[in-house]
Amino acid sequence: MSTPVAPLKDHERELREFRLRVAIAGCLVLAAFGLLFARFFQLQVLQHHSYASRAEENRIAIVPLAPNRGLILDRNGAVLARNVSGYTLEIAVARVADLERTLAELGEVVEIQPRDRSRFRKLLAETRNAESLPIRTRLTDEEVARFAANRYRFPGVEIKARLFRQYPHGDTASHVIGYIGRVSARDQERFEESRVEANYRGTDFIGKAGVEASYEAELHGTTGFEQVEIDAAGRGIRTLSRTPSHPGNNITLTIDIRLQEVAERLFGERRGALVALEPASGAVLALVSRPGLDPNLFVEGIDAASWSALNNSPDRPLNNRAIAGLYPPGSTFKPFMALAALELGKRTPRSAIQDPGYFLFGERRFRDSKPGGHGYVDLYKSIVASSDTFYYQLANDLGIDAIARFMDRFGFGARTGIDLEGEAAGVLPSPEWKLKRFRQPEQQKWYPGETISIGIGQGYNAYTPAQLGLAVATLANDGVMLRPRLVERIENQRTGERRALEPQLIRKILLRAENVEFVKRAMAGVNREGTGARAFAGVPYTSAGKTGTAQVIGIGQHERYDERRVAERLRDHSLFIAFAPVERPRIALAALVENGGFGARAAAPLARAVLDYYLLGKVPEVQPRKPAAEPELEEEGD
């Protein structure tokens, strides 16, 4: 712009060029629209007849063929989840003009209960783009015949042969197996995000809990497709081509359903959990959470009454206590504390104290559960007789940081990584944890007094039975920690190819062999001459154990816990950890009976019966025990 002449000339020329280009663009637009019009003319005038007939008569519908879901078996091949065929009466809502009238008229042909109606309405509200929804399931042969005769009256209503999921063992292992339920709008969104949407066309059900959910990808299978000619009313005339579906894989669990059954029977009406592992492989032999629930209720969409009964029960049957219930370990923590003391050089097998029945920390008196104390207590006796005073002092000597570091190695306060959804992490108390957990500065501070009760598995300690079971299994396995897993192998139904799932090492904890041996020997002593001796009287194999009692309520400085005066739900939890045989452990377990009182009383006999069954095949006689039985107070040392 510095020279006034040349740009002006340029400007004129540029404008001319610009107008030319706009004109060219305008012509191109017209040409392109002309091309489109020509195409429309071709489709809508020249080829109209062919397209009109394709639209009117020969509609090709792509019908998805849902695959059969894989089976779930126990380690011995017993079927835990299977498919049975049955007839359903389904309504394609989009093709029904007057839904109310159709429902009323259908009611004259087959029985439709108010419950069926309300379930249908719920499905209608919850399902997106459903092709058809069931109004009745499991029709009798007679009902099928009656509807078939009246079918012409009901356009859009059809009988379909479908496969239903069935769980033959009812509420046994229900938290392991889980259940399936209808695909929800949220599931649908997840499919879209993970791009498996196409494979779920035609699939109405999806695993919602347990192995059914965590192994959904294996169990589901591959959807096939059928090209079907349909008429103007949308009815199929003939199949043009077919790509078959491939069934889902069969899953064999590590669970022994008989062991599981025995363990669950031993709980009776009591609440609680039990986790039994094979120490050398991480295989879960039994995983109990009581009360259970009947998974068959969920398959067809649970009705409101059953749901609220399950959901509102104070026993919380929907909760998988084994992996999501958090409990203080009580004295079952002591063997690990003892091992920590040995490994860190804070105690030797010969270290001993004189136990007066309490530990004084400043002003505060930490009481032993045995009034008057255990007298002379060395490390061995501290486990066998379960001395609290010994571990109060030990915790104080070790300090919270060392305890937290050591217990972290044994998996306390971390998810075990078991192949189930919804596992809780628990709480391994430490100053860092407290800093993160609380907001107020005075709450964030770790007080030295809080370390004391950590030593006997109380205080902030909170772990799942699965974590406790894994810790015992790891101890039994000399520090080699294997991820607990529920699946032994996966079998492709079509090819018969079997894929065994390998044990997965979590970590190898470096421990001195003589220290591990010492703790194992002391735990064997528990069952021979200690707090577990009564439950393990006359046992023909070698076993190691530790009782535990977890407080539910706090007890004042000058009060004594009197079980008879405490409401049943506030009574102590009864725990027991064990493994057997001691030399070459085949099974390790953690058992917990909620509000069962002393560990020696409720959990130890239960653990004994499970070990007896697994190692000897001895089926226990179960005498039904009332949860609120009058407590005997003779046992001591928890």
Add this chain to the structure above:
Amino acid sequence: MAAGQLTLRRAALRLRERIDGPLLVTALTLAGIGLMTLYSASYDAPARVNAQIANLGIALVAMWVAARIPPEGLLRLALPAYLIGLVLLVAVALFGDVVNGARRWLHLGFARVQPSEIMKLALPLMLAWYFHRNEGVLRLRDFAVAALLLLVPVLLIARQPDLGTAALVGAAGFYVIFFAGIRWRVLATLALLGAASVLPLWGLLHEYQRRRILTLLDPTQDPLGAGYHTIQSTIAVGSGGVLGKGWLQGTQAHLEFIPERHTDFIFAVFSEEFGLLGNAVLLVLYALLVGRGLIITLRAASLFARLAAGALSLMFFTYAFVNMGMVAGILPVVGVPLPMVSYGGTALATLFVGIGILMSIHNHRRLVQT
């Protein structure tokens, strides 16, 4: 009383000023056709029509606001809008939400936005700004810089992957370069180079994108997958005939043979129900919209205004052409909505803001014809 009427009339006048009649009438007619078609396509979810009416209200307000920003204001906004769009595109690549397998949406706490939508307007404005700034002399180097400004956002969008939007944004940018006067020789060379790079580019495409292009050549190859859309939409169009099956009578749409019938494939529903005649009306309306835009382009006062108006006008054309071509089976299936007609608030707002910009440029046109 009379005074009150006067203020009312004045208020109405104020509301109308800077609003271009022909543009508004054409756009509203198209939007009306859209609502009618949407009503037919939404027999299963009537709430969509109300939602779209609300979207239209918002879009009109956005248009009104845009029309009141003078071109100098737009000139100042161009660079920041482009930069914001670019930052959001990068953010989407890093933390975007995945919907339907593509990472296109960004959560901003209060709302989800699709940054590629911002680029549809920001890129042509940015390029117009760039050429305007270097008005005196335009060397090949300037075109190279412009190409870079164009390629960065286009490649980011293509990576999401959203090939359709990338192509449209790229086209809008190209139109600016074209109107800015890039030499024909250079264009011809680029076209040749483009043709030569088809093969290497093929390797960069996603599997599903390749399938879409292949099935375009022969939709019957894959009737279950990618070809399904094209087969069913051409059946819908073809079966419509000259006069169509009548409003609400389209069987292809109502028996759910047309996928995405509210959004990208709404033209199939329209075409089935209103036939060749309806299609002709739609083509004429789009031609009027684009024609009015090009007239505004010719009268625009500054280089920036000329380039922006020209690119926006051709952008409307491109959207309409690509969408209808896709439904009619002569262009690949890319996710492009039919302007003013398809269901969706974001796209509608973008288009009406574009119309508002055209109106603003028209308000500040050259008054003396040379």
